[in-house]
Amino acid sequence: MLNLAVILRESATARPDAPAILTDQQTITYGELDARSDAVAAALTARGIRPGDRVALQLPNIAEFPIAYYGILKAGAIVVPLNVLMRTPEIAYQLADSGARLLITWAGLIEDAGKVAAEAGIDDCYAAGPVPPGAARPFSELTTATDEPFPLAERNADDTAAIVYTSGTTGRPKGAELTNLQLYLNADVPGRLFELQPDDVVIAALPLFHVFGMCSTMNVGIRFGAALSLVPRFSPDAVLGAITRHRATIFDGVPTMFSALLAHPYDERYDTTSLRVCISGGDAIPAHVLDAFEHRFGVPILEGYGMTETAATITFNHNPQDRRVYSVGRPVWGVEAQIWDEAGRRLPAGRDQVGEVVTRGYHTMRGYHGKPEATAEAFRDGWFHTGDLGYLDEDGYLFIVDRKKELIIRGGYNVYPREVEEALNEHPEVLLAAVVGVPDERLGQEIKAIVVARPGCSVAASDLIAHCRERLAAYKYPRVVEFRDSLPLTAAGKVLKKSLT
Structure with a gap:
């Protein structure tokens, strides 16, 4: 049996008074995060949510996101994170396709999300922040204190914990079913690789509804009892301010974030000397950006590679001493990656041996929700076919040279x-x-x-x-x-x- 929410329960038991969530306005300890998510689990259960039900979560990087996320999991329900930038037709499709029974959203989105939820037959819609009367039920209704800890719902390791939507080659969104074991190990293994410690402070500027932010930032941080400094919307000033204010030690980002930070004038208002490592993913970081950033900020950038279907991680540069600059690293523990040609034959190592990246291991999704044909196509020959092109060097480091042709x-x-x-x-x-x-x-x-x-x-x-x-x-x-x-x-x-x- 395995419920992913155990990562929060264990950290809260070990260090209840340690900071878990840091924002401009508040600090939430692990004990408080555990209690508030317990309240969410109890409230959802009282509203008729049962293990295996889907609950949609559409929030920016605010404290309510992890509170709701782990509360949904504790109740045994499946989290369906929704992009806060989506428009009405996109929200409608993902609510209908996932079969969500309840929606937790943000006050700034209630005009679109609330309307679509009603049309999708979702009776329960909660919103964080001030909302007009009757537009939605306040999120605070879900966080009324409970007298006893909520017992984690029993879930199997291979049960779906989250359905995260990603577009396929046809452009139609597909819901990747990510399991409890997949998400647990994708929090545990990467965190061990860059030696995350309870006294680390991780900048959470990547959207938590995105698999990179959800898995590589939030779940990793919570698994190891670190503090998460939430940045609701990325800007260089916001990130530099959070690093300075909270003495952050780790920053996860995509290449455009590193470029923006590099272009910032950066003056005496900011102090980034607390940083010890940066993590880059989502796309290959340009060599000149990596070199200039490391020179300016004096901190290494470790690149990794993954996708929604693999809960973010396939390969990773394990640490600053064991990395191959400009590579996305080597497969992490328990993961295999190979390069195949169009005939399905494994290619040898070498820069001139470019082919499709295929992978297998605990890190791959259960399948695409309600799409068995797409699932079978993705897992041809027992391997997950990424559609990305790359090559492996003689030491097993992966280099991505191109993406899917039309992506x-x-x-x-x-x-x-x-x-x-x-x-x-x-x-x-x-x-x-x-x-x-x-x-x-x-x-x-x-x-x-x-x-x-x-x-x-x-x-x-x-x-x-x-x-x-x-x-x-x-x-x-x-x-x-x-x-x-x-x-x-x-x-x-x-x-x-x-x-x-």
Whole structure:
């Protein structure tokens, strides 16, 4: 039996008075976090939530997120984290697809989330923060103190603990079912690699609803009894201020965050000398950014590689003394990674032996929720096929050289062109649309749409951008629109995107 919430219960038992959550306004100890999440578990159970039920959680990096997250798990329910940047159609799809019975959201999102929840048949909608009367029930109703500790619901190690949505190659979101054992080991193993200690303070600027922030920051920190310094929204000033104020020792980020920190003027207001290590993931960090950051801040950046389906970690540079600069590291304990060619044959080590990265081990998901065919395709031949291209050197270090052919990574977020193209094609004056990623110095890639208008129409680029903004999360809509008379097509009628970049 294994309930992932045991990581909080154990840390709270060992050090109840140690800080668990740090914000600008408050400090929450491990004992308090354990008690408040117990209250959430008791309240959810009283509302009829049972083990295996899905509870959607749509919150930014505020204290209510870990309180609700571990409370949901304690009740034996499955957490369905939702991106706070999603628009109404995206929220509706994920609520319906997951079968969520209850939604916990934020006051700033209640207009969209509350409406969609009602339409999805979700009677119980709670919101953190001040909300208009009748818009939702206050989150405080879930945290009324209980007299006794809530007994962790019995769950099996291979039971689903979270359903985290990630886009597939078709652009349709798929819910990766992450198990209790998978998430537990993906908290335990990486934390041991960079020797996380109870007196560490980890900056939580990565969104906790994202698998990187949820697993590699929050769960790792809680597993080892460290303090989490929550940054609700990333900005260089916010992160540097939190590092200074809380004497943070660890910063997890994506390459665009490191670039932004590097570009910041950085003056005597800030003191980052407490940092001992930085973790980079989500995309390969440019060599010049890594070199300049380490030189300026005097702290090593350890790169890792993973994805939603692997609960964040496949490979990792184990420590500052045992790393290969510009590599994403070696497979962590219990994980295998190989490079295969298109025929499914294993390739030898070598820079000229580029192929698809495949992996297997405890770290892979149970499957895609309600999508057995997609699950079977992902786990061909007993290995999880990442769709990413790379090579291994003679010492087993992995180097990623490319992503899936059509995948765009904008500021650390995955954007699949098909989803954006579908939004564009809903516009009545669009005949054909193709979306590609173009180089961007700040974000890595920017989203560009190449559009063919319907005959006799003269839609403006600004109108199409506004059209997409209403339907897609803020990081997904195109910033650049180019109009053409036609698009290059293959013999099968598919857009030849290589000719567009």
